[in-house]
Amino acid sequence: MTLLPAPTQLAGWRHIYSGKVRDLYTPADGSDAHLLVVASNRVSAFDHVLEPPIPGKGALLTALSNWWFARIDLPNHLVAEESDAPAVPAEVADRAMLTRRLEMYPIECVVRGALTGSGFAEYQRTGAVCGIELPSGLDDGDLLDRPIFTPAYKAPLGEHDENITFERSVELVGPEAAAALRDASLQIFTAARDLAAGRGVVLADTKFELGRDPLTGALVLADEVLTSDSSRYWDASAYHDAARSRQDRLASFDKQIVRNWLSEHWDRAGAPPALPDEIVAKTYDRYRELYVRLTGDEPPVAPVAI
Structure with missing residues (x-):
């Protein structure tokens, strides 16, 4: 894997x-109640961090997370700056979230409203996804009658996450917590899918990170939420156009442009090549298009190289 640049x-x-x-980041005074989560402009693919970064990406995805947090009926990890936490430094204010520390669950809460990606590959092998049996004859990109909760175990650093059954999640966190994670994830996904559909976008799948408030015991939504990096979105008009190729119908609002270019220009041996300016610009435009579609507004900050 490519070495990360020195942190700011x-x-x-x-x-x-x-x-x-x-x-x-944690407060320099040694207190441990808060965290500063800073989204960089880095872009990764095939287990490598690529060069150059995508200017404006961190600010755009942070703004989209904040937009969704304001519309989700579940407590989240954001903290107002007027609390007792240190101020957010100006140089990262547009791409940083001031948060409270949580006891994070070791489960990535994946919800699928469509069968694609690794879920489709597993379905082809077994007829199921994470132990959930699905009807026969489904194809890549088919929407499911109802969304399914397909959790993954968060592997140690440097290892790949492992898809698990709900029963395995019960073994990891207990029946009450596992049920709460499942139910909250499905509820959030369903509401977000319906909102996105009203704006011409198909929410195919997403992943949530949830934790427990150590003071109240409440379930809390953390990390990024429903961004292009954590979710798969498709353009609804393209998706429902039977005359288009499957690749065009399932073109997602994320870094797929980067993956496609790398697949054509790199054999995955050695360091990956630098991304051309055109690919960098197209990738940002794809991220931006989703933000505008969902929010109805332009991104709050113009892209600036960082």
């Missing part, structure tokens, strides 16, 4: 972790 040093905050696309 932020006054009042101490860097504690970097993932492929996000950096985490």
